[in-house]
Amino acid sequence: MRRLSFVVVLLAAAAVALVQAGNQPIRARNGMVVSQNAIASQVGIDALEDGGTAIDAAVATAFALAVTHPTAGNIGGGGFLVHREASGDAIAYDFRELAPAGASATMWFEDDEYSFQRHHMSHLSVGVPGTVAGLYLAWEEHGTLPWRRLVDPAIALARDGFPVTHALAASLERAVQRMSQHPASVAQFSKDGVPYEAGETLVQPDLARTLERIADQGPAGFYAGETARLIADEMRANGGLITEADLANYEAKKREPIRGTYRGYENISMPPPSSGGIVLVQMLNVLEDYDLASFGFRSARTVHLITEVMRRGYADRALHLGDPDFNTDMPIDRLTSKAYAAEQRASIDMARASVSSPTSFTWPAESPETTHFSVVDRDRDPVSLTYTLEFGYGSGIVVPGAGFLLNNEMGDFNAGPDTTNADGLIGTEPNLAAPGKRMLSSMTPTIVARDGQLFMVTGSPGGRTIINTVLHTILNVVDFGMNIQEAVDAPRFHHQWLPDRINYERHGLSPDTTALLESRGHALREVGGQGVAEAILNNAENGLLEAALDGRAADGGAVGTDR
Ligand code: DON
Numbered sequence: 001m002r003r004l005s006f007v008v009v010l011l012a013a014a015a016v017a018l019v020q021a022g023n024q025p026i027r028a029r030n031g032m033v034v035s036q037n038a039i040a041s042q043v044g045i046d047a048l049e050d051g052g053t054a055i056d057a058a059v060a061t062a063f064a065l066a067v068t069h070p071t072a073g074n075i076g077g078g079g080f081l082v083h084r085e086a087s088g089d090a091i092a093y094d095f096r097e098l099a100p101a102g103a104s105a106t107m108w109f110e111d112d113e114y115s116f117q118r119h120h121m122s123h124l125s126v127g128v129p130g131t132v133a134g135l136y137l138a139w140e141e142h143g144t145l146p147w148r149r150l151v152d153p154a155i156a157l158a159r160d161g162f163p164v165t166h167a168l169a170a171s172l173e174r175a176v177q178r179m180s181q182h183p184a185s186v187a188q189f190s191k192d193g194v195p196y197e198a199g200e201t202l203v204q205p206d207l208a209r210t211l212e213r214i215a216d217q218g219p220a221g222f223y224a225g226e227t228a229r230l231i232a233d234e235m236r237a238n239g240g241l242i243t244e245a246d247l248a249n250y251e252a253k254k255r256e257p258i259r260g261t262y263r264g265y266e267n268i269s270m271p272p273p274s275s276g277g278i279v280l281v282q283m284l285n286v287l288e289d290y291d292l293a294s295f296g297f298r299s300a301r302t303v304h305l306i307t308e309v310m311r312r313g314y315a316d317r318a319l320h321l322g323d324p325d326f327n328t329d330m331p332i333d334r335l336t337s338k339a340y341a342a343e344q345r346a347s348i349d350m351a352r353a354s355v356s357s358p359t360s361f362t363w364p365a366e367s368p369e370t371t372h373f374s375v376v377d378r379d380r381d382p383v384s385l386t387y388t389l390e391f392g393y394g395s396g397i398v399v400p401g402a403g404f405l406l407n408n409e410m411g412d413f414n415a416g417p418d419t420t421n422a423d424g425l426i427g428t429e430p431n432l433a434a435p436g437k438r439m440l441s442s443m444t445p446t447i448v449a450r451d452g453q454l455f456m457v458t459g460s461p462g463g464r465t466i467i468n469t470v471l472h473t474i475l476n477v478v479d480f481g482m483n484i485q486e487a488v489d490a491p492r493f494h495h496q497w498l499p500d501r502i503n504y505e506r507h508g509l510s511p512d513t514t515a516l517l518e519s520r521g522h523a524l525r526e527v528g529g530q531g532v533a534e535a536i537l538n539n540a541e542n543g544l545l546e547a548a549l550d551g552r553a554a555d556g557g558a559v560g561t562d563r
Contacts, residue, residue, distance in 0.1 A: 025485040025537070025546035028560020032545040033057055034534040035373035038557025039162055040064035040073070043153040044375060045559045047145060054377040055083060055142035056150055058385050059135045061373055063154035063211065066131075067204060068162055069555070070189070070405060071171060071392040072371035072461060075210070075222065077407040078130035079370075079387025080270045081138050082257055082445045086379055088452055090259075090268045091141075095134020095252040095387075096438040097127025097409040102241040105432040106416050114415050123240030125395050125408035127439065131387055132214055132222040134252040151215035158211055158403070161203035164196045167554035172196055175393045184400035185393075206403025223247045230402040249436075255324075260336055262288055263478055265455060269446040269470075270386075271332070272324040276444025278335050279313040279467045284474070285341035286312070286348075292479040298491070298509060300516035301350070306475075307495045307502055307522065308348045310468055311356055314497035317467075322430030323438040330430070353521035356500040369393075370443065370461030374536045376545050382457040382536070384445035386466070412439035444470045454538045456484070460531035460550075465494045465503075469531035477537070484537035488548035492530040503527045532556070 065073025213221030258277030269277030369392030491508025
């Protein structure tokens with residue numbers, strides 16, 4: 001009998017070893033890149049295997065994404081990179097687009113009427129791009145491989161082409177319809193107007209030549225000379241504002257990351273001009289005082305509480321945050337303090353939803369097209385990078401002769417002074433357009449450390465939902481004990497103060513749960529996917545890097561190395 005039970009125990013142990021609960025992450029010992037495009041992740045890993053740093057790999061991946069993931073990968077947009085060193089020092093690189101010198105707070109008005117088209121879909125919606133300057137600055141300070149080595153793989157992908165996937169074929173077909181008034185865009189992304197099919201090769205020769213100039217000259221290959229002239233010509237011919245001088249004056253900036261603590265973990269995230277880090281830290285501070293694990297994952301009580309916390313975080317975002325170079329009095333220390341969190345807790349009623357009172361405003365719709373990737377190198381130095389063109393394919397305008405898409409990031413500025421209305425326009429001061437000003441972002445590239453060691457790298461696309469997607473990923477690991485893949489897979493929800501509604505992913509809440517939430521006063525709506533949280537966890541127990549590929553998007557890749 002004793003022998004039999006021994007055998008049973010042994011068999012049970014073997015079964016556990018073979019089949020672990022939950023989806024498993026991808027594991028590697030000496031480096032990992034996870035991005036929304038498998039080719040680009042491989043390019044990053046190649047850089048690590050050539051002896052490069054996490055920054056080298058990030059730069060190579062970012063340039064590759066600009067070729068293979070044209071919805072959001074870019075050189076004509078902007079973004080943020082957060083980096084931490086083994087010493088615990090961390091730095092944030094801000095390469096957000098900014099408003100050209102000719103910009104004004106009322107620039108989207110036509111005959112005294114605000115125009116959505118001008119704000120989001122025209123040459124006036126294009127901000128001065130930051131990506132090339134930002135990648136170069138980060139590389140100058142933390143790269144070890146030659147600059148050209150990092151741009152070369154992207155040049156080859158643009159020059160020789162790469163196979164179009166089913167997802168890309170479908171996406172390009174839709175995009176080309178939207179871009180029909182821009183001949184250079186149609187030429188770049190279709191075969192003379194005929195859609196690419198899966199398996200065909202997408203070749204981008206003009207982009208290859210632009211990347212060559214960047215490889216040769218660094219930022220001058222983009223912000224001066226031929227590339228700058230091609231951008232400025234396109235602007236002049238179409239009522240846009242960006243001039244050669246705007247391009248020459250663009251500067252990427254280094255910023256102090258936002259830091260916060262949560263149950264012994266340290267969060268390092270993006271400061272303004274992103275709202276991401278501040279709102280994330282603020283929300284975690286409020287939640288720290290509750291035993292979420294005992295409330296249960298996605299119980300009505302948990303969803304109610306997290307919703308109340310999101311509501312408050314997003315209200316503060318709208319009221320206080322904008323470009324730090326133009327808003328020198330933002331209450332950042334207060335918003336991220338534990339004392340403020342205690343005040344917010346006191347205002348939460350666990351039995352009843354608060355009402356988001358539109359003192360004045362709500363938010364306009366935003367598309368979910370940005371891209372995030374995470375990198376960790378052999379020294380466990382991480383890079384968390386999110387960059388964007390704003391809408392999928394940005395403005396839809398490919399610069400003729402230069403082969404890359406321009407962003408429509410100016411749409412992230414508020415619509416104009418006194419435009420606040422119930423239909424979704426915002427007119428608050430901190431985020432009105434002005435010459436040289438950066439538009440407020442929600443991008444939240446984040447690094448989590450514990451006991452002085454790297455713990456997690458995460459971030460996401462998704463417009464304003466980004467901050468909540470990052471929040472869920474952290475809570476799912478820290479409070480609900482999920483592995484990183486489970487944490488990324490788990491259904492998400494989002495509340496952003498106004499509209500006063502919980503958006504939850506399809507099948508993400510049971511009917512009994514939604515009924516309980518409605519009885520507390522919440523409005524709910526089922527939506528499609530929320531975000532694409534490509535994440536890496538540094539697992540102290542097995543000594544391995546564990547990557548989660550977010551299955552909400554096709555074509556992604558988590559690639560590791562043991563070399
Ligand atoms: O900076 C921002 O917050 C937005 N422009 C990001 C846009 C975005 O995430 C769209 N898609 N995912």
